[in-house]
Amino acid sequence: MTETDDGRRRFLLASGSALAGAWVVSSWPAIAAAHEHAARAAQTPGPQAFGFLTSAEAADVDAMAAHILPSGDTPGAREAHVVYFIDRVLATCFSDRAPVFRAGLAQFQVGFHLACPAARSFAAASSADQLAFLHAVEATPFFAAVRQLTVMGTLAASQYGGNFGGAGWKLIGFEDQHVFTAPFGHYDRDYAGFVPYTKEPKR
Amino acid sequence: MSPRQFKLNETVDFIVVGSGAAGGVMARELARSGFTVLVLEQGPRLYPADFEHDEFKYSFLAGITNDPKNSPQTFRAGPDAPAERLITNNPMAYANPLVYARLVGGSSTHFTANYWRFHEIDFNERSVLGGIAGTGFDDWPISYAELEPYYTKVEWEVGVSGLAEASPFDPPRSKPYPMPPLPVKSSGVLMERGARKLGLHPFPAPMAINSQAYRGRPACVSCGFCIAFGCEVMAKSSSLFNMIPEAEATGRCEVRPESYVFRVETNERGRATGVRYFDRDKREHFQKARAVVLSANGAETPRLLLNSESARFPQGLANSSGVVGKYLMFNQQTATHAVFERELNEYKSVQVTRVIHDFYDSDPRRGFYGGGGLDARMGRQPLGWALQSSGDLPKWGPEYKARLEAFPRSMVCAGHATSLPLETNSVSIEPGLADAWGIPAMRVTYNDHPDDLAIGRFLRDRASEIMDAAGAQKIWSEEVAPRNNSVHLLGTCRMGKDPSRSVIDQFHRAHDVRNLFLCDGSSFVTSGRGQPTMTIQALAFRAAEHIARFARRDEI
Numbered sequence: 001m002t003e004t005d006d007g008r009r010r011f012l013l014a015s016g017s018a019l020a021g022a023w024v025v026s027s028w029p030a031i032a033a034a035h036e037h038a039a040r041a042a043q044t045p046g047p048q049a050f051g052f053l054t055s056a057e058a059a060d061v062d063a064m065a066a067h068i069l070p071s072g073d074t075p076g077a078r079e080a081h082v083v084y085f086i087d088r089v090l091a092t093c094f095s096d097r098a099p100v101f102r103a104g105l106a107q108f109q110v111g112f113h114l115a116c117p118a119a120r121s122f123a124a125a126s127s128a129d130q131l132a133f134l135h136a137v138e139a140t141p142f143f144a145a146v147r148q149l150t151v152m153g154t155l156a157a158s159q160y161g162g163n164f165g166g167a168g169w170k171l172i173g174f175e176d177q178h179v180f181t182a183p184f185g186h187y188d189r190d191y192a193g194f195v196p197y198t199k200e201p202k203r
Numbered sequence: 204m205s206p207r208q209f210k211l212n213e214t215v216d217f218i219v220v221g222s223g224a225a226g227g228v229m230a231r232e233l234a235r236s237g238f239t240v241l242v243l244e245q246g247p248r249l250y251p252a253d254f255e256h257d258e259f260k261y262s263f264l265a266g267i268t269n270d271p272k273n274s275p276q277t278f279r280a281g282p283d284a285p286a287e288r289l290i291t292n293n294p295m296a297y298a299n300p301l302v303y304a305r306l307v308g309g310s311s312t313h314f315t316a317n318y319w320r321f322h323e324i325d326f327n328e329r330s331v332l333g334g335i336a337g338t339g340f341d342d343w344p345i346s347y348a349e350l351e352p353y354y355t356k357v358e359w360e361v362g363v364s365g366l367a368e369a370s371p372f373d374p375p376r377s378k379p380y381p382m383p384p385l386p387v388k389s390s391g392v393l394m395e396r397g398a399r400k401l402g403l404h405p406f407p408a409p410m411a412i413n414s415q416a417y418r419g420r421p422a423c424v425s426c427g428f429c430i431a432f433g434c435e436v437m438a439k440s441s442s443l444f445n446m447i448p449e450a451e452a453t454g455r456c457e458v459r460p461e462s463y464v465f466r467v468e469t470n471e472r473g474r475a476t477g478v479r480y481f482d483r484d485k486r487e488h489f490q491k492a493r494a495v496v497l498s499a500n501g502a503e504t505p506r507l508l509l510n511s512e513s514a515r516f517p518q519g520l521a522n523s524s525g526v527v528g529k530y531l532m533f534n535q536q537t538a539t540h541a542v543f544e545r546e547l548n549e550y551k552s553v554q555v556t557r558v559i560h561d562f563y564d565s566d567p568r569r570g571f572y573g574g575g576g577l578d579a580r581m582g583r584q585p586l587g588w589a590l591q592s593s594g595d596l597p598k599w600g601p602e603y604k605a606r607l608e609a610f611p612r613s614m615v616c617a618g619h620a621t622s623l624p625l626e627t628n629s630v631s632i633e634p635g636l637a638d639a640w641g642i643p644a645m646r647v648t649y650n651d652h653p654d655d656l657a658i659g660r661f662l663r664d665r666a667s668e669i670m671d672a673a674g675a676q677k678i679w680s681e682e683v684a685p686r687n688n689s690v691h692l693l694g695t696c697r698m699g700k701d702p703s704r705s706v707i708d709q710f711h712r713a714h715d716v717r718n719l720f721l722c723d724g725s726s727f728v729t730s731g732r733g734q735p736t737m738t739i740q741a742l743a744f745r746a747a748e749h750i751a752r753f754a755r756r757d758e759i
Contacts, residue, residue: 067599067600068599068600068603069599069603069604069607070600070601070604072601072604074604074608076604089295093264093296094295094296096272096296097294097295097296101295134599138598138599141294144294145294145295147598147599148293148294148295148590149295150599151586151589151590152259152263152586152590154589155258155585155586155589156257156258156259156586157256157257157258157259157260159257160259168585169585171604171607171608172585172588172589172607172608172610172611173546173608173610173611174550174585174610174611175550176256177426178256178424178426178435179424179425179426180424180425180426180427180551180552181425182386182387182425182552184386184388184389184425184547184548184549184551184552185388185389185545185546185547185548185549185551185611186389186545186546186547187389187392187393187543187545187547188386188387188388188389188391188392191387191392194366194369194384194387194395194406194407196369197369197371197404
């Protein structure tokens, strides 16, 4: 079970008494099952089978995503399993636009071949050649789509195939919990309370 | 499922179309007045356990909102511009210009819950300032004083947290708030610090969220997922959690979900006889009623009227004025981002904890019409925050990644302001485009008046000054530019005394149809300064009282 799951379970159990309602109890088995399924899916290590992308397409998309959100001291697109997210949404919720995406990718690959004829593919090229080409195409709709999907794959909940192990949320410092208590941040820690206004302001 | 179920061959006293902020109040008040009420809601009925912290689903897959895939809309920037499907915040999917929550509870389920009252000036501004050429700028046929008791009713019966008379600009009130304000967040503290230095008057935000257990619902647990989400603990004062179950508890109200009303029928005398709707299996039904109330929101109410045209009402129902769908208003909005040295963690707790009304009134010395409020808030949920890419912000690579890491140290000072009513801004019917039920789709025409953009720029600059005075390390603002989408859907069936220039009278009765009432954001004459739901609910409480009176006297 992931931390997320555990947090949600504790939250649901704790809030049952506060609500004095039946919904938590009655919905609990379904919620638990759904979350355990999602957690298992998210923890399946790659390589997974791709549902839409060919492995050559996936390699190029993965290489692009790795420049958009590079790895380093903190997780990047690769640690978040972004390419699996992209593959999954193109096969499902964004399938309407998948042909446009594929056409954009084909054009990207042709463009790269013309720019770097010696490289076998974008994914196989040197990092310097990849970067130079990405800078050349960063204003194209295809680049915008890959950038969008990379960010989504990093920060969307892990049941969509990315944000592996909460990597994206760790990157930005977001805690996935269902209950927080004040103080929430540094600046509200020592707030002295609201001081009423004594004089009427000029309007 | 509601305990009371009406048969299809029964004639109910009232059909209420829509179960949101206005529809919920209408249902409860009319049922409590002794009438039978059938609420037809196009979306499903969900419960707190159904709601999720799933930003991708709720913000990008139309999780609980009208879905562009089955309910498409088009947009054009003026009557002569071509109308097109929109792609806005996601190149992977079409977007709708007018967005609302499509489930029982309507948009009161996913709202942020900002609940300031309109001020006195919002109702008589034309008399005070004079007319504005080329616009439909007008007084409301009702005053703040007439609405005040109903604002109080919203605060006490729907449930609003706040601190009475904390703002020196607040309009008069007959009672304090029933609950104290929610705990201040770092964004509120910082805004207050900066604003007080500049001589401004920030005050605790009035929010329709429980700060303590109230009327059978628990206090907020500060999970942070209010804006665009349904509340998982019922602390948000949504119709789904208060008005709807209270209406059902009378034993006289049925809420029928997944019931998509597409036509109001009328008889030879020009009276509404009932409505036609599709059930969840797309089977068509007709339900009879003595009177019909449309609270379908500022987008769907005018569309329904326009799609209910007949030989007697060739321009659409209740549209002899030709005003149905016109004077659409969005509320001008601005966002000024600020990054501070230490963490704020704005993703925790409710979105807004401090508000400023020093710039609420229009001031002729500024050289343009308009006024507004500022608030301190969480900018966006993680995905929305990471995807916003205004100005010279890095969009990818190591610098972009570094920007993302500033998430916990960031906040937004947001502006909420006037939009002038323009006849050319409208909801109309898109020729040749239908939804998944075969019903003609909506076409949205919108272009901000220059004064709307001017007040946006003015508030954006004040927000920057406040964030600077608060000690921000980095400040940037999103561009103030003509808008093509909104969740504030206002003004499209405006209220007025003159039947040739308005759709409903001061009691929300359609001028043209004696037993048809309209009450939601479409009733607005002017836009206020944002945060319209409080006023929509106050109008609904007031309207329901009058409608019940008419029904008792057989005047419907």
